[in-house]
Amino acid sequence: MVELYDTTLRDGTQGEHINLSVQDKLLIAARLDEFGMDYIEGGWPSSNPKDEEFFRRAASLSFRHAKLCAFGSTARYPDSVEKDSNLLGLLASGVPVITIFGKTWKAHSSKGLGISDEENRLLIRRSVAFLRSEGREVFFDAEHFFDGYRDNPRFALEMLMAAAEGGATRMVLCDTNGGTLPHEVAETVRVVLEKTGVPVGIHCHNDSDLAVANSIAAVMAGATHVQGTINGIGERCGNANLISIIANLMLKLPDTRTSVVDLAQLTSLSKFVFEILNLPSDTKAPFVGKSAFAHKGGIHVSAVMKESSLYEHIDPALVGNRQRVLVSELAGQSNIRYKAQELGIAIPETGDQIRTLVKHVKELEHKGFQFDGAEASFELILQKELGSFTPYFTIQESKVSIESAQDGRKVDQAVLKVEVGGEIEHTAAEGDGPVNALDKALRKALIRFYPEIRSIKLIDYKVRVLEEKKGTSAKVRVLIETANGGSTWGTVGVSTNIIEASLQALEDSMNYHLFTLKASVPKPEGAES
Known part of the structure; x- marks a missing residue:
């Protein structure tokens, strides 16, 4: 002992x-x-x-x-x-x-x-x-x-x-x-x-x-x-x-x-x-880290799906961890199939859909998108390709202004033109920073159509500069984490304009919440699937 x-x-x-x-x-x-x-x-x-x-x-x-x-x-x-x-x-x-x-x-x-x-x-x-x-x-x-x-x-x-x-x-x-x-x-x-x-x-x-x-x-x-x-x-x-x-x-x-x-x-x-300790967990920690049993390369994932011990020294469940497969520019069909299976999404075994998905994901990754912490955005891509998801709204125009008030305060304001089911909503909102203003304006535009969005809130916001040598013209990646009290989900946006990248992530966040609510509602008996 x-x-x-x-x-x-x-x-x-x-x-x-x-x-x-x-x-x-x-x-x-x-x-x-x-x-x-x-x-x-x-x-x-x-x-x-x-x-x-x-x-x-x-x-x-x-x-x-x-x-x-x-x-x-x-x-x-x-x-x-x-x-x-x-x-x-x-x-x-x-x-x-x-x-x-x-x-x-x-x-x-x-x-x-x-x-x-x-x-x-x-x-x-x-x-x-x-x-x-x-x-x-x-x-x-x-x-x-x-x-x-x-x-x-x-x-x-x-x-x-x-x-x-x-x-x-x-x-x-x-x-x-x-x-x-x-x-x-x-x-x-x-x-x-x-x-x-x-x-x-x-x-x-x-x-x-x-x-x-x-x-x-x-x-x-x-x-x-x-x-x-x-x-x-x-x-x-x-x-x-x-x-x-x-x-x-x-x-x-x-x-x-x-x-x-x-x-x-x-x-x-x-x-x-x-x-x-109020410290972030070490994602790379052996045995217990989030990345300890994460697989990214397509060849690795293909082997893991057949026999996990080929690329894992122990069963992660023994220490309370779990296997993860990441979706990236290194992904192959195995990665996409694994993630789809993990999300409960059925992908046809044959046909062009899986090849189209892999090509699309690799193109997005090349542009700077990353789905490791934004699985909600990735699921929307899958569902859209499979014909199961159509966006619930479209942002046709957006404008953000940062002004100084007479009393010395900084005023951040967002103005949006949003189309929902053929109807147009013009909204404006002030916030603590441009992203908060965008969030408020988007909620204001959607609340009449989708009152269920009242329950969600943004709980984390991260910005990563992707091309440091380009200075202020560099492309940025925005990762947003949202919660509804019972679960959390991550979404991503990429652009040379930080406001546009933030709006992309916010759009995905709202759409994902509405989509999961719709998917969780049982169909009436006898209804077509």
């Missing part, structure tokens, strides 16, 4: 742009326990009021499986361990497990702390022993261990032995600077196991982009305790990513057992933590 030790709430918060409130930390802790994490490191109670409040409030939580841990350092002086404020603060947190770090790189103790080897050894042994005497389980984080072992193996091992003599139940070897290679980790873990006889843990940083690989190497060498953070957040380049570690351990090393309750929750756990 490999123990999973999460330090998202402590080491993870040291990363740039990472900030968690006490409530955020409590929410994440509860989710980690639900997932099956063995240990959750809540913070350093003696270092700041926020962590102290977290431990006070966490005391009322009822963890089903996980044990809550507090983190801190050894005492400052070997002769006053029982009075050390840091150690007393750790005890006051009331947690059953305490993790303390100590110096195992001689340069840090002799130059950083200015103490002798014997004093450093006493600090470690007495600090661990004191916490143990108070009835707590103690894990020892051997700070900078791999650098220290490389520099002076005798000193590094002696400090580990001091922790073992004090009663530490885990020796956690830390690659604090993140510069160690997997083969070095494996060799060192084997030596430590042989010398100490105490279960070994691993704590890696990602400065060489090897934190996950080093953690796996440690486990294969005999480590039974792995520390890391969700999504690999942490200082500098981050910590070892527990998401990838867990997936690799459980799927690639089938004899390795963990306490994870349901691996299919891995993707949702990753997204949950990103959401709490």
Whole structure:
């Protein structure tokens, strides 16, 4: 059994742009326990009021499986361990497990702390022993261990032995600077196991982009305790990513057992933590990213449709993810058929329709259209080609003006001439910016004919310049995301005129909503299909 030790709430918060409130930390802790994490490191109670409040409030939580841990350092002086404020603060947190770090790189103790080897050894042994005497389980984080072992193996091992003599139940070897290679980790873990006889843990940083690989190497060498953070957040380049570690351990090393309750929750756990952090999910993250099982090349898609394992190293459902096929200039018939099948659209097996569709999509992509985030626009193209969709309205004229009012305000106004079922509507609307004005004017023109559009709202708007070297005359791509309370959909527009591109995306958004409403209405019994 490999123990999973999460330090998202402590080491993870040291990363740039990472900030968690006490409530955020409590929410994440509860989710980690639900997932099956063995240990959750809540913070350093003696270092700041926020962590102290977290431990006070966490005391009322009822963890089903996980044990809550507090983190801190050894005492400052070997002769006053029982009075050390840091150690007393750790005890006051009331947690059953305490993790303390100590110096195992001689340069840090002799130059950083200015103490002798014997004093450093006493600090470690007495600090661990004191916490143990108070009835707590103690894990020892051997700070900078791999650098220290490389520099002076005798000193590094002696400090580990001091922790073992004090009663530490885990020796956690830390690659604090993140510069160690997997083969070095494996060799060192084997030596430590042989010398100490105490279960070994691993704590890696990602400065060489090897934190996950080093953690796996440690486990294969005999480590039974792995520390890391969700999504690999942490200082500098981050910590070892527990998401990838867990997936690799459980799927690639089938004899390795963990306490994870349901691996299919891995993707949702990753997204949950990103959401709490108010950060976008990493679309390229292994196992759980949106792009992890996305296929674009036509040849790849053709093979995936026959046998997914030809281009996927695991079944994405095992980690709660899903296969995606992208439509682009690289698309072939397989891509179009896959997307049509995914959308529930039947395309004839023979005939010119599929070839016409592929040609049309490639022409649009060449012009700058992209359907990866605009599947609603792509579905309208499919339905129109198959004769199932006709636009519900036509914008015949549009005009946007930006003026300054007498009181100094900027006034953005849109004027539209819209044809609906043979009737012409002239509308004008002001808005917060030209796109908002267009949105309001279009709704104003359509509301009499289609009152159901009241329920939808624009929730995201992105602009991408496609030809940077052309400066202000460059073509732009506008992606719009719209929601109706129950679902969301993306649409796209492309033009050298940002207003025109925005209007294209808005048109598709309105048309898609109306089309899906029509498609969802059941036909009367006996009606022709």
